[in-house]
Amino acid sequence: MDASMFRAWIQEAARLVVDNADHLTRLDSAVGDADHGINMRRGLQAAVAMLDETDPSTPGAVLATVGRALISKTGGASGPLYGTGFRQAAGALGEDPDVSAAQLGEALAAALTGIQRIGAALEGDKTMIDALSPAVTAYQAVIDTGGDLTNATRAASDAAVRGLKQTAGMQARKGRASYLGARTIGHEDPGAASTVLILSALATVTAASGRRSERPGTGAAS
């Protein structure tokens, strides 16, 4: 996977977030202050614009740029949380121009650790961690059993969706939703929902690049 694939990931994530901005905002209006879709749209659009402007040449540099853009444009709690996640992932990828599926797994794990460090949330608190953490586990399990990148990102995306669904039964213990206490039960967490979109974008672009690489004459999937 080179920089162009990571860029395609972020473009796809931005497209999904723009398409689903109203849905994210509706989820947030049930438990928070009704701005998650608006903020994520602003942040990811800024990230895409910054990638177009600076054209970073390595996967790590792409993710570092995205992290900076999210921190400086998103606002709310999602800016620092997602921004830190992307920057930690960038750090894990280093300066390699091409990264392997195993390296991407390490990057996802680093993102999870970074977000947990500043957000201090655990699984079950009804946050983005409830989607991201099972996704990282699923990705790793596929890679460890010899699966390829396409299967690993699909497994991660599916696990995130299951995690999101489970947040509906949880009572929020972090963020502004926590003030509502038991009244949050029955609603899916907006942060977990945006995490699903980002991971589903990753699965989409890796599947597309996997199909391309199966054509004769092209290189193997990285």
Added chain:
Amino acid sequence: MKKLINSPDEVLADALVGVAAAHPSLTVNMSDRYIARAGGPTAGKVGLVSGGGSGHEPLHGGFVGYGMLDAACPGEVFTSPVPDQILAATRAVDGGSGVLHIVKNYTGDVLNFQMAAELATDEGVRVEGVVVNDDVAVENSTWTAGRRGTGATVFMEKIVGAAAELGADLASAAAWGREVNDRSRSFGVALTPCTVPASGKPGFELGEDEIELGVGIHGEPGRARGRLVSAREIVGIALDAIHTDMPLSGEVLVMVNGLGGTPLIELYVVYAAVAEWLAGHGVWITRNLVGNYITSLDMAGCTITVCRLTPQLTYLWDAPVETPALRWGR
């Protein structure tokens, strides 16, 4: 949605242009999005920076000026400011004695201010932060994000502002802030939801005869839904909650604050009930504010904030202040 705006995406930018035009005592940095005193930093004085989502006007921009804040960072509507903004404001008000961040306890505000403080520290600016968390409606446990910051923010900005003007150093300015926070409690009631311009729809549904008890200032639902009762009964619920959490006695500063959609006549009805309740409990209001100070867009309702005064706090409260929304003694 019926609002006096040009476009939902331009509300903040257009409002900041208006703020700059209306108040020559303020300077508005449109690219970094902060409001500061026009005169620049005061040499030797601790700089005071606060901020948070927009939609709470006059908080915080309306409290920038002599005796109160040096700068305010308005985020998008109900969305915390970003670290770049806070860093730019922090740099701009550092008069060499460091900068105090006054932060309301919301996860987004706390995280963004923390990141900005780290960046400023890297640049050699001394920064401390004080968190406001006065809302008794929120159970303060390890299982929540902790209590919200609401009305006590106004008290803290005024009292710490006076202390800084009198020459308090960074550590003692922060200590005054913590003292105000420790001695202040708030409770809010919403009669209607509010409408964020970018979403165009009310944040929640509320029946004609229903109220939300224990709301914050972001249009989020409260801790419980109740039946609409008399102002006197609502005040009883609010002050009982405050008094249970922090027994009230002696002299107090009281703020009856409108959330943006409630006429002053109703706030005075509420104030009368507050004064009656407190007098009945042997508590004396020696200072007060009645009006719209920390609003929630067009939400109808009010918050009640009580601060147990000491002679020093009263002295700092009375000290001169000259800002767009609060001015006396100068």
